[in-house]
Amino acid sequence: MTDTNVERAGRIDTATLSDALDKLGIAGQCLGIKPLDHSFRMAGRAFTLSYAPVGHPAGTVGDFIDDVPEGNVVVIDNGGRQDATVWGDILTLCAHQGKLGGTVIDGACRDTHLALDLGYPMYSRSYSMRTGKDRVQLEATQVIVNIGDARVCPGDIMRGDSDGVVVIPKAREEEVLATAEAIEEAEARIRDAVKSGKRLDEARREQQYHLLQRREGQKG
Known part of the structure; x- marks a missing residue:
């Protein structure tokens, strides 16, 4: 089924959307979140995940990827941590095969070569080789998260291009x-x-x- 508003967002660059958000008084700029490659473009509904420091007993980084609908953007709040990655090549492969819209991480990813090779839209605060296993764990799925000081709710429109990422709240997208x-x-x-x-x-x-x-x- 065609999502008309996602298609409309995909035709507008993030700079113009940012100006519209400013005009309407909406803090929708995901500050500090950058594309892995400036050629990447992304537009889709947010599928949100919240991470936290590992507990006792330890939880896992989660096996959520098969539940993300086609075209959705995976949005991960890892508190901006750059010392514990929450996304690597296996998730990139699964997301690409599942025809997801892209991934946005307030934190770090790794295995960046595959995202670049496949042209899979990856946006994050940084990248590193250091795993998040036994350092962070998945706390909740499809909850409100914070990405670069912007509030992201499940179903909001995420738009990314060479300048970064903005979130368009579902309640005000029109x-x-x-x-x-x-x-x-x-x-x-x-x-x-x-x-x-x-x-x-x-x-x-x-x-x-x-x-x-x-x-x-x-x-x-």
């Missing part, structure tokens, strides 16, 4: 997407005007450029 599309159209008109020889300041003034990202209700 509003965010419509605002982003309007900003995108205005900026396209500015570029066209500049290409035709118009001064940038004039083109920006005509399209009210300096108001495009201003938060609604804010004066001046």
